[in-house]
Amino acid sequence: MRTRLYVSTLICFELALFFASSIQKHTTRICHRIMPTSWMKPSSMRAVQYSGYSGGAAGLKYVDIPVPSPKKDEVLIKVEAASINPADWKIQKGMLRPFIPKFPFIPVTNVAGEIVEVGSAVQELKVGDKVVSKLVFWKAGGLAEYVAASESITVARPAGVSAADAAGLPIAGLTALQALKAIGTKFDATCSGSNILITAASGGIGTYAVQLAKLGNHNVTATCGARNLEVVMNIGADEVLDYKTPEGAALSNSSGKKYDYIVNTTTDGKWSAFKPALNFPGRVVDIATNFWNFVASILTFFSKKKLSIVIESMGNEDLRFLLELVKEGKLKTVVDSRHPFDRAADAWEKSMSGHATGKVIVEM
Numbered sequence: 001m002r003t004r005l006y007v008s009t010l011i012c013f014e015l016a017l018f019f020a021s022s023i024q025k026h027t028t029r030i031c032h033r034i035m036p037t038s039w040m041k042p043s044s045m046r047a048v049q050y051s052g053y054s055g056g057a058a059g060l061k062y063v064d065i066p067v068p069s070p071k072k073d074e075v076l077i078k079v080e081a082a083s084i085n086p087a088d089w090k091i092q093k094g095m096l097r098p099f100i101p102k103f104p105f106i107p108v109t110n111v112a113g114e115i116v117e118v119g120s121a122v123q124e125l126k127v128g129d130k131v132v133s134k135l136v137f138w139k140a141g142g143l144a145e146y147v148a149a150s151e152s153i154t155v156a157r158p159a160g161v162s163a164a165d166a167a168g169l170p171i172a173g174l175t176a177l178q179a180l181k182a183i184g185t186k187f188d189a190t191c192s193g194s195n196i197l198i199t200a201a202s203g204g205i206g207t208y209a210v211q212l213a214k215l216g217n218h219n220v221t222a223t224c225g226a227r228n229l230e231v232v233m234n235i236g237a238d239e240v241l242d243y244k245t246p247e248g249a250a251l252s253n254s255s256g257k258k259y260d261y262i263v264n265t266t267t268d269g270k271w272s273a274f275k276p277a278l279n280f281p282g283r284v285v286d287i288a289t290n291f292w293n294f295v296a297s298i299l300t301f302f303s304k305k306k307l308s309i310v311i312e313s314m315g316n317e318d319l320r321f322l323l324e325l326v327k328e329g330k331l332k333t334v335v336d337s338r339h340p341f342d343r344a345a346d347a348w349e350k351s352m353s354g355h356a357t358g359k360v361i362v363e364m
């Protein structure tokens with residue numbers, strides 16, 4: 001199930017997923033199942049949807065629609081919390097047009113909640129389980145009171161891990177974890193560790209990446225804005241640079257420290273700036289793919305200073321691993337803000353601002 005694509009074009013990736021979704025649509029049969037008597041399924045639910053590209057937060061509308069019925073391999077989740085990821089509003093902006101999304105569209109893919117109904121072919125999960133799910137991005141549906149999710153993308157949430165903390169994990173936590181695994185990080189204290197730089201350490205991905213890098217024994221330099229220096233220190237960074245200062249722009253202070261790896265989670269940051277900050281050999285791991293990164297990943301393939309791309313993918317084992325770390329208190333979700341379901345537009349706006357510190361959470 002887990003495919004990590006170090007070098008790939010985003011387009012190939014999206015197309016493959018799109019075809020997979022079409023095949024799935026034609027092969028899954030809807031399966032109605034007798035409800036457990038303890039739970040009366042409401043006939044309708046509230047959901048937030050948008051009906052066109054580029055509407056931003058103002059394009060989100062509340063609707064009353066039927067509660068979905070889980071297909072045979074799906075569970076129906078009563079959503080307790082959801083987290084907003086940049087991908088959610090980038091899709092609204094038309095990042096994957098013209099195929100995705102199909103309007104009207106209920107956005108948001110990272111949800112935590114409780115199972116209230118299961119399809120006939122569901123193997124392990126059962127009614128009453130607390131879970132976290134990473135919904136497929138072309139269907140999403142998380143900004144609603146209920147959502148149906150395939151069992152294959154849903155993981156049980158250990159007792160003691162709150163819905164909000166769990167909902168933050170899927171995209172941001174898996175991206176951080178998979179980027180660190182791509183540079184050979186082990187999380188069992190046997191890893192000798194490297195000097196690594198994490199850019200945008202205050203973001204959703206960055207806040208998980210700093211903590212995970214420390215669990216992997218790395219020496220972590222982090223960049224973030226002045227207002228977040230303390231937050232990033234507190235989650236374990238060894239050194240923090242304000243990205244708006246000359247040192248931050250140079251990615252190193254007067255010591256001239258260089259890095260074995262740079263995990264780039266910013267929305268900018270140029271190869272020309274990163275290259276001088278790399279050790280020889282050294283590598284930039286890029287998690288936000290664009291065309292130029294893809295070209296750079298090919299051009300630097302045989303070079304000692306490389307750029308490689310990691311595209312996050314759902315991995316139940318990885319997600320369980322992250323949940324276990326949260327349960328043990330070794331990893332925390334840094335929460336930027338919590339918004340009631342009635343004010344989902346505020347959450348949307350906050351994520352779109354690009355200035356969240358950690359995860360933006362909506363609570364149902």
Ligand SMILES: NC(=O)c1ccc[n+]([C@@H]2O[C@H](COP(=O)([O-])OP(=O)(O)OC[C@H]3O[C@@H](n4cnc5c(N)ncnc54)[C@H](OP(=O)(O)O)[C@@H]3O)[C@@H](O)[C@H]2O)c1
Pocket residue numbers: 085086087171172175199200201202203204205206223224225226228243265266267268269286287288289310311312313351354355356357358
């Ligand atoms: N490849 C994949 O599979 C994958 C998966 C998930 C996400 N992504 C992409 O990765 C990017 C980051 O996602 P995210 O969820 O972490 O975003 P986010 O939470 O919205 O990141 C916001 C944070 O980034 C900081 N920041 C912005 N520019 C910075 C810079 N130049 N230097 C240092 N800090 C900077 C901001 O600090 P200030 O407010 O102080 O500016 C803010 O705290 C997005 O573009 C997203 O689409 C890719």
Ligand SMILES: *[C@@H]1O[C@H](CO)[C@@H](O)[C@H](O)[C@H]1NC(C)=O
Pocket residue numbers: 219220238257
């Ligand atoms: C990390 O590196 C910095 C400077 O390179 C050094 O001062 C610091 O002691 C290191 N921290 C650890 C935990 O190795």
Ligand SMILES: *[C@@H]1O[C@H](CO)[C@@H](O)[C@H](O)[C@H]1NC(C)=O
Pocket residue numbers: 239240241253254255257
């Ligand atoms: C600057 O570099 C020195 C030596 O690596 C390190 O000890 C110090 O913590 C760094 N300062 C900042 C603000 O990063």
Ligand SMILES: *[C@@H]1O[C@H](CO)[C@@H](O)[C@H](O)[C@H]1NC(C)=O
Pocket residue numbers: 264265266267268269270271272274284286287288289290292293307
């Ligand atoms: C860092 O990531 C951003 C966002 O995708 C990208 O625009 C930039 O080119 C990346 N920098 C490098 C050196 O890969």
